[in-house]
Amino acid sequence: MKRTSSFKFSLKVKTLLFCVIVLFVELSVPLFGWTETNNTKPVQQDKVPAVEFRQQIQPILAKHCYACHGPDVQEGGLRLDQSEHAFKQLDSEATAIVPQHPEQSELLTRIISQEEDHQMPPEGERLKQEQIELIRKWIQQGAEWKKHWAFLPPKKSTPPKTRQSKWIKNPIDAFILSKLEQKGLSPAPPADRVTLIRRAYFNLTGLPPTPEEVDQFVNDQSPDAYEKLIDRLLASPRYGERWARHWLDLVRYADTNSFERDGAKPNAWRFRDYVIRSFNSDKPYDQFVKEQLAGDELENVSSETIIATGYYRLGLWDDEPADKLLSYYNEMDDIVSTTSQVFLGLTLNCARCHEHKIDPIPHEDYYSFLAFFHGLNSYGTRSDQRSFNQTDISDPEISTLYSKYDVEKKELKKKLFQLEQTGVKKMSAVDQRRSETHQRKKLLKEKLEQYLEPAQIKAYQAMKHEMQKLEKSRKQFPPRKMALSVSRSLKTPRETFVLLRGNPHVRGKKVEPGFPRIFGHNEIQIPPLDKDQKTSGRRRVLAEWIANPDNMLTSRVIVNRIWQHHFGRAIVQSPNNFGQLGMPPTHPELLDWLALEFVGRGQKFKSLHKLIMMSNTYQMSSQYSEQAAAIDPANDLFWRFNMRRLSAEEVRDSILKVNGRLNPKMYGPGFYPLISKEVLQGQSRPGEGWGKSSEEERARRSIYIFVKRSLVTPLLFNFDFADTDSTCAVRFVTTQPAQALGMINGDFVNQQAEHFANRIFEEVRNSHSEFVSRAIRLAYGRPPKMNEVDEGVRLINTLMKKHSLKEKQALEYFCLTILNRNEFVYLD
Numbered sequence: 001m002k003r004t005s006s007f008k009f010s011l012k013v014k015t016l017l018f019c020v021i022v023l024f025v026e027l028s029v030p031l032f033g034w035t036e037t038n039n040t041k042p043v044q045q046d047k048v049p050a051v052e053f054r055q056q057i058q059p060i061l062a063k064h065c066y067a068c069h070g071p072d073v074q075e076g077g078l079r080l081d082q083s084e085h086a087f088k089q090l091d092s093e094a095t096a097i098v099p100q101h102p103e104q105s106e107l108l109t110r111i112i113s114q115e116e117d118h119q120m121p122p123e124g125e126r127l128k129q130e131q132i133e134l135i136r137k138w139i140q141q142g143a144e145w146k147k148h149w150a151f152l153p154p155k156k157s158t159p160p161k162t163r164q165s166k167w168i169k170n171p172i173d174a175f176i177l178s179k180l181e182q183k184g185l186s187p188a189p190p191a192d193r194v195t196l197i198r199r200a201y202f203n204l205t206g207l208p209p210t211p212e213e214v215d216q217f218v219n220d221q222s223p224d225a226y227e228k229l230i231d232r233l234l235a236s237p238r239y240g241e242r243w244a245r246h247w248l249d250l251v252r253y254a255d256t257n258s259f260e261r262d263g264a265k266p267n268a269w270r271f272r273d274y275v276i277r278s279f280n281s282d283k284p285y286d287q288f289v290k291e292q293l294a295g296d297e298l299e300n301v302s303s304e305t306i307i308a309t310g311y312y313r314l315g316l317w318d319d320e321p322a323d324k325l326l327s328y329y330n331e332m333d334d335i336v337s338t339t340s341q342v343f344l345g346l347t348l349n350c351a352r353c354h355e356h357k358i359d360p361i362p363h364e365d366y367y368s369f370l371a372f373f374h375g376l377n378s379y380g381t382r383s384d385q386r387s388f389n390q391t392d393i394s395d396p397e398i399s400t401l402y403s404k405y406d407v408e409k410k411e412l413k414k415k416l417f418q419l420e421q422t423g424v425k426k427m428s429a430v431d432q433r434r435s436e437t438h439q440r441k442k443l444l445k446e447k448l449e450q451y452l453e454p455a456q457i458k459a460y461q462a463m464k465h466e467m468q469k470l471e472k473s474r475k476q477f478p479p480r481k482m483a484l485s486v487s488r489s490l491k492t493p494r495e496t497f498v499l500l501r502g503n504p505h506v507r508g509k510k511v512e513p514g515f516p517r518i519f520g521h522n523e524i525q526i527p528p529l530d531k532d533q534k535t536s537g538r539r540r541v542l543a544e545w546i547a548n549p550d551n552m553l554t555s556r557v558i559v560n561r562i563w564q565h566h567f568g569r570a571i572v573q574s575p576n577n578f579g580q581l582g583m584p585p586t587h588p589e590l591l592d593w594l595a596l597e598f599v600g601r602g603q604k605f606k607s608l609h610k611l612i613m614m615s616n617t618y619q620m621s622s623q624y625s626e627q628a629a630a631i632d633p634a635n636d637l638f639w640r641f642n643m644r645r646l647s648a649e650e651v652r653d654s655i656l657k658v659n660g661r662l663n664p665k666m667y668g669p670g671f672y673p674l675i676s677k678e679v680l681q682g683q684s685r686p687g688e689g690w691g692k693s694s695e696e697e698r699a700r701r702s703i704y705i706f707v708k709r710s711l712v713t714p715l716l717f718n719f720d721f722a723d724t725d726s727t728c729a730v731r732f733v734t735t736q737p738a739q740a741l742g743m744i745n746g747d748f749v750n751q752q753a754e755h756f757a758n759r760i761f762e763e764v765r766n767s768h769s770e771f772v773s774r775a776i777r778l779a780y781g782r783p784p785k786m787n788e789v790d791e792g793v794r795l796i797n798t799l800m801k802k803h804s805l806k807e808k809q810a811l812e813y814f815c816l817t818i819l820n821r822n823e824f825v826y827l828d
Contacts (some may be wrong), residue, residue, distance in 0.1 A: 069296040072353030083145035142730035150578040154592035172615040175590035186641035191621040204233040206242035211777040240280030249722040271310035285603040286547035293543035302394040307484040345557040345578035353502035359579040368514035423451035555595035648719035649702035659756035663699040670706030671697040744803040753816040
């Protein structure tokens, strides 16, 4: 009996003790955050990472769901490309997505269903288990549909604190170093002074420094030597020539129209010169934007602002379209595409035929944006290729002279035509029809007097004589100054309709001018028309909105481009696409800081250049690190300065600079480099539209080359000249045989190598060692390395002795090898 009682008591105590232990363990887990794993030591429980909608969920929806539940089709009332639609009740009264409740979300139910008539997607590849789990976690976590970073205003941020504070020279360094330290990386050591001056020269002027300029910088030990160098380069007129080319790439600059005839765009070169002058004068970016988009509608219209509107006339133009209406809307699409991508980093053109597949840009927004440009006429017509794209910007006296001439000629032509028609009406039906063709002139010469009275013949001859006198006096006038531009823009623009599937022959609802809705508002006010106003004023409204400092994209887009051309790649590596299909920024805080800083500094380019170039980030070497490359192989974190190949223009201009033949003449019509007959034969009309320039003109900088869309200068083409058919944000950098063949065998480089040898021979005369040393200094900026001179001399002697070349030929071949080394075309 006692044994039984004792046993029961002992059992109660053990049970109680067990309950206490269990309770302690259960309480301790949430209290201390520990749990047991595999019956081993307790480890801290990790927090479940948040599912990122844009990076993890949206790509799944875009690939598997948008075809039936996207911008074009919404089966069952479900639309998954926009957040405001995704959470609504469906036609079946179910709800596709119920935040925090996967079990109530019809989307997940359909995805995991095994019933053939119930499962989604109904056809094609089913979702993988890991994709399903991502969607489940995303809904469980609240189905947060974050707004894309680019569709939010730039955030003000303080440069982050870093451990290596001594490396920080300006705030740019803090943003870069902070990211590096998070990955356990350190920046590369600073570049040596020869490398630094060459980098600065090419970045700002597109030309190499002379050996004397290199020596001056290397030997200047003052603490502000580098800053003085930057200031001097920014003040150089060569700066505008270099940076204008970057802008011309964006606005699809060319001197011809493309298509079969590829006719010339008269006076397009004035736009190129306008851009060069704008960069050299450090014109504020907001003014630069407004002049190009609305230079003819601004309060103060000038010749310069008129030339700026040539922006609209730089695109492709078909002079013989099969469908004239479609051709016109293709022109408008080119303008919408270029404007939205260049200034806003948005691919609005993707919404021409339907709602944007990824970005929240409705179909209607494309046409509301197009409506700003609907006062523009087409570039021209087959018979009149100047009236809508040429503006007289001559001095007032000259303009008055020509205006008087135009009025007199028009009136005289009218009288002549009336008298001619008097005779034509008396002719046979066959001849009357001939008078309406290109044979009219011949017909009138042969038969008109037969059908006129003597007095009429006398009056007709008198008017013809008067026309001859008028034309003769016209030849004595000073030349008229014309500009490729917007001319005769409509005061009352055409109505704008949504075009169904982008078809101009199938109109939808009417729309008014409006900004894309992602900016938060779409209704705008167009100022009422003034009686003296010549245009609608719509483009000015658009230009002022884009140029407004508060526009959330404009400043981001342009500072990203400036960064791109300094570092060889941008912070957002899709510079024309800041939308959700574009690349996310590697340093979003830095991008926003630069954008706000740019606006705060008055939107001046030169100030931004200096800020970037004075940073230690810019002054790093390109020294390789295995540790850094293993962690960040693409150098997205900027742990070193990227080596880059020179652009096509830099290669050609550098050759002319080092051989002493570069012609510094600025501005004016483009020149024509020599092109072989074989290349000219490749045109639809061999050689047509390609002029001849003097040798002196052909030695000018490459930015002044006449850019014919169907005949790009071969050397530039080989080294990846910009595609001129549409906006070119990033040039390809290829390595292909035509580059080596052109540099070794091409006529241009061989001729320039001869000039290079002649220059050096004049400077050093008979000393081959001095010749080699000078060639290296001129081409690479640095002193020769150990044994480099001896190797060069040996090569010259070998060419003379073994290959029986004369001294002059041997020196020329040596100079050709100097121009063909990687060191000449790459910046380290």
